Structure formats: C-alpha cells, structure tokens
Amino acid sequence: METVLVDRRAGWMVLTLNRPARLNAFNEEMHLALRRALEEAAGDAACRAVLLTGAGRAFCAGQDLAERVQTGGAPDLGASLDRLYNPLVRQLRALDKPVVCAVNGVAAGAGANIALACDIVLAARSATFIQAFSNIGLIPDSGGTFFLPRLIGDARARALALLGLPLDAATAAQWGLIWAVAEDEALAGEAEAITARLAARATHALGLVKQALNASPGNTLDQQLDLERDLQRLAGYAPDYAEGVRAFTQKRPPVFSGQ
Numbered sequence: 001m002e003t004v005l006v007d008r009r010a011g012w013m014v015l016t017l018n019r020p021a022r023l024n025a026f027n028e029e030m031h032l033a034l035r036r037a038l039e040e041a042a043g044d045a046a047c048r049a050v051l052l053t054g055a056g057r058a059f060c061a062g063q064d065l066a067e068r069v070q071t072g073g074a075p076d077l078g079a080s081l082d083r084l085y086n087p088l089v090r091q092l093r094a095l096d097k098p099v100v101c102a103v104n105g106v107a108a109g110a111g112a113n114i115a116l117a118c119d120i121v122l123a124a125r126s127a128t129f130i131q132a133f134s135n136i137g138l139i140p141d142s143g144g145t146f147f148l149p150r151l152i153g154d155a156r157a158r159a160l161a162l163l164g165l166p167l168d169a170a171t172a173a174q175w176g177l178i179w180a181v182a183e184d185e186a187l188a189g190e191a192e193a194i195t196a197r198l199a200a201r202a203t204h205a206l207g208l209v210k211q212a213l214n215a216s217p218g219n220t221l222d223q224q225l226d227l228e229r230d231l232q233r234l235a236g237y238a239p240d241y242a243e244g245v246r247a248f249t250q251k252r253p254p255v256f257s258g259q
C-alpha cells in the first residue's frame with residue numbers, strides 16, 4: 001500500500017497521508033514518500049499549489065510509536081529529527097508554491113506541527129490538535145515551539161505543550177492557530193476550492209510572499225523592509241505582474257501563467 005497517495009489535478013496536487021490503521025502516524029517510508037512527492041511538486045511547473053490531507057478518520061498521529069518501543073538502548077531522537085522531521089518542515093516552508101492542509105481528523109504530535117507548517121490550514125469541525133509530546137515524555141518538535149507561541153501567544157502555547165490536551169478545531173480557529181473550520185462533510189470540497197483558487201493565482205509572487213513571511217519572525221523592521229524591497233523588485237520583473245496590471249486596467253480578470 002502506498003503510504004502517500006498522489007493525485008494530480010489541473011494545476012495542483014493532492015497528497016494524502018495513507019496509513020489509516022495507524023492514524024497516519026509517520027514511519028520512515030511515509031516520511032520519504034512525502035518528501036519525494038513534495039520534491040515532485042516543487043519541480044513541476046504545472047503544479048502551482050499542494051493540498052495535504054489524511055486518509056481515514058485522522059490527519060496524522062505523529063511519529064509511529066510502534067517503531068519506538070525500546071528493545072535495546074535508548075534511541076537518538078535528535079538524529080530522527082535531523083534526518084526526517086526537520087527536513088520535512090523546512091521543505092514545506094521553503095516550497096515556492098502554497099500548501100493547503102485539510103486537517104480531516106485528529107492531528108497529534110508532529111502531525112499537528114506539520115499541519116501548522118503549511119500555509120493555510122483548514123480543519124474539519126470534529127478535528128482536534130494535540131501537542132501529545134509531553135504525554136509520552138517528549139517536547140514539541142517539528143517546529144511546535146516556533147509556531148505555537150507566534151500563532152497563539154506564549155500563555156496558550158505553554159498550556160497546550162505542558163498539558164497535552166486536545167484543542168478543538170473551532171477554538172483553534174478562534175485563537176488564530178489555523179485559518180478556518182469547515183463542516184466535516186464540506187472539508188474536502190472547501191479545501192480543494194481554496195487550493196484550486198491558489199493554483200490560478202500569480203504563483204511566483206505567492207512564493208515570494210512565503211519567503212517574506214517566513215523571514216519576518218527573525219527580522220527587525222528595517223531588515224524586513226529591505227527584504228520586501230528585494231522581493232518586490234523580483235515580483236515587478238515577473239510576467240504575472242504585467243498581466244495583473246494589464247487585466248486591471250482592461251477591467252477583466254487576470255490570466256496568470258504562474259511565472
């Protein structure tokens with residue numbers, strides 16, 4: 001069975017984590033399959049947006065703990081982060097096209113934080129987000145200690161990380177952890193509509209938007225203004241900017257090539 005299903009649509013791709021019996025927990029094979037699929041999306045000019053979701057009743061339950069039952073010496077989890085989780089988070093953030101995450105059910109541990117690494121997160125009303133790490137004696141990884149305080153503030157980040165309790169989707173949206181909630185039966189359709197809309201937009205510019213926002217937390221205002229100048233220069237040279245202005249002045253919808 002494929003651990004990541006790849007479904008090519010007109011201008012975009014759906015990647016579905018596919019280990020439903022284990023709530024799509026990550027084993028090494030699924031890590032590598034997801035990385036390969038994202039590389040393919042990155043290298044394919046015809047793919048202008050990505051939708052990430054899970055098969056079955058969960059989005060992803062984080063690391064497959066069946067692989068971590070200790071039979072001998074303690075594992076080096078730092079090495080696992082270095083080799084598998086951290087490259088995946090970096091890859092999602094660096095992808096120069098938007099990634100939508102449709103959280104179709106529970107997102108726990110690294111599964112929650114990989115969702116947060118995506119650009120737009122839409123969750124089913126029944127979905128929950130669990131910083132499950134401390135429940136098994138670990139700390140939030142896959143960017144959790146970076147994303148959580150920036151998205152929802154230190155007080156809420158601390159409580160989620162220390163208590164390891166589920167956060168329902170409506171509260172996650174209300175707190176600003178995610179973009180929005182959809183009714184369970186509407187989630188796939190709404191996520192697909194968002195992804196298709198993104199795929200028809202000025203892809204090159206959207207990649208630059210990601211770059212600017214990714215850099216923002218570590219920059220001073222002066223540094224960020226300089227970065228905006230540099231990226232806007234690139235955007236201004238691109239064909240889609242010319243098309244955007246032309247379409248505006250001709251009072252018609254733009255037809256972006258993605259360039």
Ligand code: T3D
Pocket residue numbers: 021022023025061062063064065066068077080081085106108109110111130132133135136138141
């Ligand atoms: O190790 C490293 O490389 C370092 C990196 C670590 C990153 C991490 O993600 S650490 C955190 C790992 N994840 C967790 O601790 C979450 C564990 N799972 C849960 O807490 C619960 O399963 C959920 C809250 C996610 C869902 O609960 P519930 O009651 O809806 O389902 P369930 O009955 O617990 O699970 C259903 C099945 O999925 C069950 O299998 P079974 O009994 O039907 O054969 C369960 O064992 C399996 N499952 C769920 N999560 C995992 C899992 N199997 C392996 N690994 C899992 N993470």
